[in-house]
Amino acid sequence: MLRLAHTQHLIGSLHVTVDGDTAQCTSYVQATHFSAAGDTWTTGGRYDDSMVRTPDGWRIAERRFTRQWRHGPEGFSLRFLAN
Secondary structure (H helix, E strand, O other): OOOEEEEEEEEEEEEEEEEOOEEEEEEEEEEEEEEOOOOEEEEEEEEEEEEEEEOOEEEEEEEEEEEEEEEOOOOHHHHHHOO
């Protein structure tokens, strides 16, 4: 199992459309993961979120991630996703 030393997610360029107690949000993400062995894996893509207003505030009801690019050692993402 791959152990991550740390990870960082940067999200920006949010576009939100509100319709009453629901909303749609598109944002772009760059995520970098660092393994304990020193390998790095970076990916970028887009989140498409469906949001809902609750008594406790806005919450993500559904999230879809579309990867647009990645960079890192071959197989790193497969090891990252392994149980």
